[in-house]
Amino acid sequence: MNPYYLGIDIGGTKCAIIAGTEEMQILKRTGFPTESSKGPGHAINLLLKSASEIVENLGPDQLKAIGISCGGPLDSIKGIVQSPPNLPGWNDIPIVDLFRDKFNVPVFLQNDANACALAEWKFGAGKGTQNMVFLTFGTGMGGGIIINGRLYSGTNDLAGEVGHIRLAEDGPRAYGKKGSFEGFCSGTGIALLARQIVSEKFALKQSVSFCDKSDNIDKITAKDVAEAAFSGDKTAIKILEISGEYLGKGLSLLIDILNPQKIVIGSIYARCRQFIEPACMEIIKQEALEPARAVCSIVPAALGEEVGDYASLSVAMVQNGK
DSSP, X not given: OOXXXXXXXXXXXXXXXXXXXXXXXXXEEEEEEOOGGGOHHHHHHXXXXXXXXXXXXXXXXXXXXXXXXXXXXXXXXXXXEXXXXXXXXXXXXXXXXXXXXHHOSOEEEEXXXXXXXXXXXXXXXXXXXXXXXXXXXXXXXXXXXXXXXXXXXXXXXXXXXXXXXXXXXXXXXXXXXXXXXXXXXXXXXXXXXXXXXXXXXXXXXXXXTTBOSGGGGGGOOHHHHHHHHHTTOHHHHHHHHHHHHHHHXXXXXXXXXXXXXXXXXXXXXXXXXXXXXXXXXHHHHHHSOHHHHHTOEEXXXXXXXXXXXXXXXHHHHHHTTO
């Protein structure tokens, strides 16, 4: 058998175990619902059991390293998961020690945004760059930063928490503050922005295609907005353009501070680029330093739905020196 790596992807909804080669050939994949209500022991036992079965099948001697991707907060140096909001009960879990003791190979832990940054940098849209920023732009707005060919995670794993930056004095409240980057540029934020704008429309006796009555305003989702935009709804398109303007403000800060070669953006940006990008680029032209702007390309993430598998495996490979 050829050498291989193991990726462990721990999420609030589901977990996955992936075996893959250095060339990212997936050899084996299995997964199961996290079932957080059963406590951390349930999922951890299943992870160890499933990983053992894969390793036994592929050959213990050929396993090179294990990478674990999990939502933060966490301590990547000590290998401890520290009470992520989407994993209730996971309080100071020494996840790295558990896998290292079991398999006797190097084990590495990173938060999911950093892990996705490594994946896009090594195998996706950021391949070949030395300085890259990855932004999730999903349910929330998180980031991962590659500087001089290395992941920069900060003093205590909080580098890249761009969603917490305040971009306006007022605006949708997300990540604990009104007007935050996450408040304008995330699924949560777009839904909140849409609810505010639709409320204003209804007050003026105007209608929108994606909400038929005031009782349903609080049910509006980012998906509703995106689908309406693709159907030509002008209000939905405007909401995404507003998100794009604030994305431009946030990216201008990152361009000026970090001077990256590429900014890779996932999820909603990748799917709704035609509505978000023009407004974003217009703001960047106004706000970012021209020489830094000139060397930075802004591109959608390339790995799509496979990014979670690539992410945990990338943690294993990159941090093990590959």
